[in-house]
Amino acid sequence: MASKTDLRENLSLPIFENTNETELFQNQVLRPILKLQNDIYILIFKDYAFRKTSDFDSLTTVQKFDFIDQSLQKDNALRNTLIGITIGMLILEEIKTYLSDSKSYNKRIIAMLSQRIKSQIK
Template sequence: MINKTDLREKLDLPIFDSTSKTELFQNRTLRPVLKLQNDISLMLFKDYALRKTSDFETLKKEKKILFIDQSLQKDNALRNTFIGMTIGMLTQEEMEIYLSDIKSFNKRIISMLTERIKSQLEFI
């Protein structure tokens, strides 16, 4: 039987003695989950952007980046949707780690997601 971790790509990120447990969880769990869900995240954000501003596709790059930043910082429903999508892909053991520092991990999820979306503007 396939489990959630089997679906994720293994990322070859360096690990140092000074790497914190939070960074390990981010790099071993959150990044692969966000990468797995990349296409869905882009699709969801594009739909959101077009509903909020019908001319999104014609905006200049700088305006799109500003819109992405502001949307993912200020729209709690959007943030919670993306956070829910991400934690829904966690195993029970990973969820225990997530629950140990929810605020920090949510901030990391949104920060990484924001950068992913901004770096793929051509697909939105």
């Protein structure tokens, strides 16, 4: 049976001398998980958007981006769901790292998801 880490794609992002531990974790663990779980995030967000505003498709791009930002910042249930999908793919050692600074990692997860959703929702 494949492990959680076997499912993730190696993104081969560059590592610089001044790259800190948080950035390494983001690039080596969180980004591959976000890529792996991408279809789930998009499906959940689209469902959320259409439940909250039935005319989501008719919004301008700027309005959609504002809606995405506001939703990810203010709707704790949505945030917690998306963060839960992400941390559910962590292994024990990664969970320990995540728990050492969960507030910072959650901000990074939401920021990356915001960009990811914006780039795919037209």
